Amino acid sequence: MPGLSWVLFSGNFSRKFFVFQGSSKKLTEYLFTRHNVNAPPDGLLDVHYEMELVHILGIDELKQTMTVLVYVDEKWNDPSLSWDPALFGGITKTWLPITKIWVPDIIIFNMLHHEDLLSAVRAPALIYPNGTVEASHPAVYTDKIRLHAHTEHSLQHYTDNEEWRLLKVNVVEDEYEHEGINVSELRYDVSVKRRPLFYMVTLTFPSYVMCAISERFTLGVTAILTMAVLSLVVSEKVPHSSTHVPLLVAYFLFNMIAVSLAAMTTGLVMRIHRMGRYDPSAIRRRREMNGYVRISERLDLIFMSFFLSLVTIPVIVLFYLS
Secondary structure, eight states: OHHHHHHHHHHHHHHHHHHHHHHHHHHHHHHHHHOOTTOOOSSOOOOEEEEEEEEEEEEETTTTEEEEEEEEEEEEEOGGGOOOGGGTTTOOOEEEOGGGSOOOOOOOTTEEEEEETTOTTOOOEEEOTTSEEEEEEEEEEEEEOOOOOOEEOOOTTOBOOSSEEEEEEEEEEEEEEETTEEEEEEEEEEEEEEOTHHHIIIIIHHHHHHHHSOOOHHHHHHHHHHHHHHHHHHHTTSOOOSSOOOHHHHHHHHHHHHHHHHHHHHHHHHHHHHTTTTOSOHHHHHHHHHHHHHHHHHHHHHHHHHHHHHHHHHHHHHHHHO
16 A cells, blocks of 8 residues: 555656646747747837946956946846736746847947857746746946946945956936937946055055155166156056046156256255365365355255155055045
8 A cells, every 4th residue: 555655646746747847838839939039029118127247357448448247137028928827837937048039139339349158058038927028147348438547236246356446336327219219228337446556566656765765866867767667667558548647647757857856956956065165275165165065955955855745745646546
């Protein structure tokens, strides 16, 4: 008897299982006979589109492009994919391959490159009896941006980038009329801020130390040449644009001007320091020389304080703005 009970239970379970599979198969065949992958739904189609930022893969400042990893959710209604659950074993939802059904085309105006991830194993579309279709997938977009480097968007799945810190993502919806139809346009505003530690350690701090140490005219000329070389290094990593001057370029240009002025004032101080040394009278020469030495020492202290402040303030401003 225990063996007979087991056989009867297995038989009932298998019968119910195959009934369910049969209903799903019939539903799939029914939907494909009604639906045409190349034919969009009739009339005006309302598409709910949501893009969630997952990660900033990189920002190319020279080309002014940004590559991001996003997760896209789309939802629309297609009457040709509807059915009556009572006729198909009470099935209230099903899944169909995204390549076998019609999908609306969404265009990103400033997109330069698009790559669908996991295209070979892309998740199927979820379909409900009333014809509502929900499709979601990850994607990589490379967009053209302008570096001057409302509804708050969800960032619950976002992971930080090592170089750029995400400040906020705003989504703005604009509506306009096109061929007698109101069309919606979504604008995603992504605000990022550079993490300044790398550039501070490699570029800003070395140039600051060169200007701060107390050497003379030779060091001033060397510092000018060093600033010129650093400016060339920076110019290769910033956009070649005439609309605005990048902050790093402005900083090094300011530093070059400050170091040039410091070199000229150093020459002036050295000239004053040496005045009176070639007077024929030894007593008068010593008296005047001591006076010029005191004047040069005071000027040296004044210029040192002035240029130290002149170089320190831009460093603080650069760190704050970065």
